[in-house]
Amino acid sequence: MGRMSSRPEPDTPVKRRRGRRSGGVDTRAGLLDAARAEFAERGFDGATVRRIAERAGVDPAMVNHWFGTKEKLFTASMDMPLDPLAIRAEVLAGGPDGVGERVVRGFLTVWDAAAGGGAMAALLRSVTTHDFAARMLREFVTRVILRPVADRVAPDRHAERGALVASQLIGIGMMRYVVRLEPMASASREELVTAIAPTVQRYLTGNLGSTKPDS
Amino acid sequence: MGRMSSRPEPDTPVKRRRGRRSGGVDTRAGLLDAARAEFAERGFDGATVRRIAERAGVDPAMVNHWFGTKEKLFTASMDMPLDPLAIRAEVLAGGPDGVGERVVRGFLTVWDAAAGGGAMAALLRSVTTHDFAARMLREFVTRVILRPVADRVAPDRHAERGALVASQLIGIGMMRYVVRLEPMASASREELVTAIAPTVQRYLTGNLGSTKPDS
Numbered sequence: 001m002g003r004m005s006s007r008p009e010p011d012t013p014v015k016r017r018r019g020r021r022s023g024g025v026d027t028r029a030g031l032l033d034a035a036r037a038e039f040a041e042r043g044f045d046g047a048t049v050r051r052i053a054e055r056a057g058v059d060p061a062m063v064n065h066w067f068g069t070k071e072k073l074f075t076a077s078m079d080m081p082l083d084p085l086a087i088r089a090e091v092l093a094g095g096p097d098g099v100g101e102r103v104v105r106g107f108l109t110v111w112d113a114a115a116g117g118g119a120m121a122a123l124l125r126s127v128t129t130h131d132f133a134a135r136m137l138r139e140f141v142t143r144v145i146l147r148p149v150a151d152r153v154a155p156d157r158h159a160e161r162g163a164l165v166a167s168q169l170i171g172i173g174m175m176r177y178v179v180r181l182e183p184m185a186s187a188s189r190e191e192l193v194t195a196i197a198p199t200v201q202r203y204l205t206g207n208l209g210s211t212k213p214d215s
Numbered sequence: 216m217g218r219m220s221s222r223p224e225p226d227t228p229v230k231r232r233r234g235r236r237s238g239g240v241d242t243r244a245g246l247l248d249a250a251r252a253e254f255a256e257r258g259f260d261g262a263t264v265r266r267i268a269e270r271a272g273v274d275p276a277m278v279n280h281w282f283g284t285k286e287k288l289f290t291a292s293m294d295m296p297l298d299p300l301a302i303r304a305e306v307l308a309g310g311p312d313g314v315g316e317r318v319v320r321g322f323l324t325v326w327d328a329a330a331g332g333g334a335m336a337a338l339l340r341s342v343t344t345h346d347f348a349a350r351m352l353r354e355f356v357t358r359v360i361l362r363p364v365a366d367r368v369a370p371d372r373h374a375e376r377g378a379l380v381a382s383q384l385i386g387i388g389m390m391r392y393v394v395r396l397e398p399m400a401s402a403s404r405e406e407l408v409t410a411i412a413p414t415v416q417r418y419l420t421g422n423l424g425s426t427k428p429d430s
Contacts, residue, residue, distance in 0.1 A: 127343075128343045141396065164411070166396055166399075167396075167399060171383050171387070174342075174385045181353050183375050
């Protein structure tokens with residue numbers, strides 16, 4: 001897994017001071033809060049680094065310093081257990097052949113590792129109870145993961161293919177980590193990869209039928 | 216859609232009396248509350264009609280009178296927008312050929328009709344926030360829908376096939392009704408049937424790969 005080289009790790013425990021953003025940990029936490037609010041209100045495209053810095057009461061250069069890019073700030077504000085940009089890079093590295101398998105394995109690797117799916121359960125909980133979390137997830141899934149992947153490996157109908165993949169992955173998340181339906185809850189990762197990869201492969205590169213012949 | 220012939224419709228508006236179950240609407244509502252508690256605590260298999268009646272403070276014959284069977288009481292206690300037993304009958308009526316298409320169309324027909332997916336959103340919200348709701352859904356999906364369908368149309372590995380189908384359907388529910396990811400949120404039912412039916416067909420009747428050769 002990659003790491004975000006432009007994000008220094010805080011070397012002291014988190015300490016918040018009220019009413020003042022002095023730098024370091026305070027600045028980073030403040031930027032994450034501001035980013036969540038801004039992304040939730042305006043979505044990924046509408047949000048600007050300048051306005052996020054303004055909300056946090058810091059200089060826009062701090063965004064660059066702590067997070068590098070708007071996309072990385074967005075990813076960090078989703079509080080993902082592993083770096084999804086690294087997963088994406090891995091998925092894209094291999095081209096269309098076997099992409100279904102890489103997507104499913106990448107997804108399960110991230111979430112199985114994150115508190116045995118506890119982080120996924122928490123995410124889905126907040127998505128179903130808060131509109132802003134649903135919007136964040138929608139933006140995240142679309143912008144950061146699905147569109148880049150579909151653009152690279154799918155022949156056409158990118159948004160549709162991306163949404164189909166998302167539906168299958170989020171469904172695994174619900175069944176494996178929240179509803180805990182057996183045998184999916186305790187199946188091995190490779191059992192699930194074997195069963196589900198062909199679905200994701202078809203959604204990304206296969207024939208979806210001719211009802212909606214857009215491109 | 217079928218109807219539950221053994222469940223008389225109350226002919227007066229719901230009127231609850233505190234502290235007393237006198238019959239009619241009160242009995243039915245009391246049985247539903249008791250059933251939810253009992254199913255949540257013991258699951259479908261562990262729950263007994265006798266204990267549900269006891270919890271509600273009525274004679275077990277009342278369960279038969281109002282709901283017919285434990286399965287129908289269970290279905291009613293899930294508060295589904297349409298009768299899932301009727302959907303199940305429809306899915307099973309056609310045998311293995313085209314079962315994927317019938318399952319997806321049946322699922323979307325139920326939920327699109329129910330407050331434009333609002334009922335599905337509410338169900339998923341309670342499933343992600345309450346363990347007992349997750350357990351109820353798990354039992355419901357397994358006992359009432361998936362196992363009977365898989366038993367009838369699937370060649371082997373029934374539980375695994377059922378869980379895979381559930382993951383794809385619940386994923387559509389999340390993406391179409393909760394996260395509202397486009398173009399899935401506003402796609403027509405037939406567009407989705409065309410795209411997703413082959414997935415469900417393969418999960419139910421196709422080759423799932425050989426990682427787990429149980430039967």
